[in-house]
Amino acid sequence: MKRLGILISGRGSNFEAIAGNVASGALPAEIAVVISNRTDARGLETALSRGLNAVCLPSKGLDREVYDRRLAAELHKHDVDLVCLAGFMRLLSAGFIREFPERILNIHPSLLPAFPGLDAQHQALAHGVKITGCTVHFVDEDLDAGPIVIQAAVPVRDDDTEETLSERILKQEHRIYSEAIGIVIAGKYRIDGRRVIFT
Amino acid sequence: MKRLGILISGRGSNFEAIAGNVASGALPAEIAVVISNRTDARGLETALSRGLNAVCLPSKGLDREVYDRRLAAELHKHDVDLVCLAGFMRLLSAGFIREFPERILNIHPSLLPAFPGLDAQHQALAHGVKITGCTVHFVDEDLDAGPIVIQAAVPVRDDDTEETLSERILKQEHRIYSEAIGIVIAGKYRIDGRRVIFT
Numbered sequence: 001m002k003r004l005g006i007l008i009s010g011r012g013s014n015f016e017a018i019a020g021n022v023a024s025g026a027l028p029a030e031i032a033v034v035i036s037n038r039t040d041a042r043g044l045e046t047a048l049s050r051g052l053n054a055v056c057l058p059s060k061g062l063d064r065e066v067y068d069r070r071l072a073a074e075l076h077k078h079d080v081d082l083v084c085l086a087g088f089m090r091l092l093s094a095g096f097i098r099e100f101p102e103r104i105l106n107i108h109p110s111l112l113p114a115f116p117g118l119d120a121q122h123q124a125l126a127h128g129v130k131i132t133g134c135t136v137h138f139v140d141e142d143l144d145a146g147p148i149v150i151q152a153a154v155p156v157r158d159d160d161t162e163e164t165l166s167e168r169i170l171k172q173e174h175r176i177y178s179e180a181i182g183i184v185i186a187g188k189y190r191i192d193g194r195r196v197i198f199t
Numbered sequence: 200m201k202r203l204g205i206l207i208s209g210r211g212s213n214f215e216a217i218a219g220n221v222a223s224g225a226l227p228a229e230i231a232v233v234i235s236n237r238t239d240a241r242g243l244e245t246a247l248s249r250g251l252n253a254v255c256l257p258s259k260g261l262d263r264e265v266y267d268r269r270l271a272a273e274l275h276k277h278d279v280d281l282v283c284l285a286g287f288m289r290l291l292s293a294g295f296i297r298e299f300p301e302r303i304l305n306i307h308p309s310l311l312p313a314f315p316g317l318d319a320q321h322q323a324l325a326h327g328v329k330i331t332g333c334t335v336h337f338v339d340e341d342l343d344a345g346p347i348v349i350q351a352a353v354p355v356r357d358d359d360t361e362e363t364l365s366e367r368i369l370k371q372e373h374r375i376y377s378e379a380i381g382i383v384i385a386g387k388y389r390i391d392g393r394r395v396i397f398t
Contacts (some may be wrong), residue, residue, distance in 0.1 A: 092373055110311060111328070112312065112328070113313050113314075113326060113328075114312050114313045115312075125394070126286065126348075126392065126393065126394075127312060127393055128346055128347050128349055128392070128393035128394035128395060129310070129311070129312075129347055129350060130348075130349055130350040131310055131332065131350045131351070131352050133330065133352075147327055147391035148326075148327050148328055148329055149329075150329055151328060151329040151330045152330070153330050153332075153352035158394075158396045158397055193325065193327070194325065194326055194327035195324070195357075196327060197357045198357055
């Protein structure tokens with residue numbers, strides 16, 4: 001069984017969806033550890049209530065390199081095969097990314113390369129797109145820019161607010177993140193240039 | 200009946216789709232004139248064979264402002280209400296765009312704002328997106344950037360080439376362009392910031 005390390009900063013609703021799929025057997029993996037960089041992340045309680053290892057590793061005031069070394073050490077300690085960012089609100093250093101080559105996934109609430117960065121749903125509404133969505137991608141040294149594993153399209157409605165749009169996107173996030181993790185841990189892909197080809 | 204002016208540079212397959220919908224009555228409009236900036240545009244023959252006004256207005260060697268004044272004059276001569284770009288391979292000057300405020304539509308083979316400019320399908324494949332599509336938008340002074348009327352999503356397959364992907368996108372282009380024209384000529388929308396809201 002491949003071992004997942006899940007990084008959160010808040011509620012971690014994607015973590016909850018992954019945990020549900022692991023518990024049901026739909027995702028054949030083990031959650032080795034859930035790590036939050038914030039002490040008040042609600043996802044930590046969820047992890048504990050599910051009997052998972054939950055670690056709080058506060059990042060406040062720490063230098064990025066120093067923090068990332070601690071984070072990597074914690075993940076290695078739990079023998080993590082794949083790192084899954086689930087609303088982890090920090091940029092990772094190049095050193096951290098080199099430590100887990102092709103072994104860090106992120107989910108982003110837009111059809112990348114459109115609307116990278118913060119407030120993707122707000123960006124989508126302000127730009128007036130009629131279709132947005134979400135993207136699971138490998139993490140590389142650029143923001144929201146690594147090779148794309150899965151995307152899902154979501155319609156934008158005329159009466160959408162950030163909340164209603166975010167909710168509609170989140171449903172798809174919960175579906176595709178587990179699907180992408182399944183493909184990656186099974187090794188059922190190869191990377192050709194920027195393209196992730198399923199094998 | 201609102202009068203359409205269609206601008207082409209080549210085959211104009213979107214023009215053909217629009218002409219089909221006009222002929223069948225699905226799109227309640229009239230094609231006032233088809234104008235090509237290239238003498239060898241195959242769409243001109245199609246227009247003639249359909250009994251439409253077909254005008255060749257060669258752009259080669261002409262200054263943009265000069266050309267665009269002639270183009271605007273030709274469109275006004277045919278009393279055009281809405282200008283539809285259908286594979287028209289020229290940038291339009293600010294003067295031309297001001298001449299037809301909120302009255303120029305374009306179709307682009309990507310989910311804008313992703314992959315503006317040339318070879319959008321190639322860009323999408325090279326970037327490794329799993330979903331792309333097409334966009335009908337109002338034309339403003341920036342390239343492929345005006346308010347979006349309709350978009351359609353199209354999956355990218357692992358074995359896609361530029362040709363197979365372009366073909367899949369084109370099917371959706373043919374559907375949404377007529378739909379967008381119908382909405383715009385019926386005035387069933389308002390623009391709020393960058394958002395086109397249907398009314």
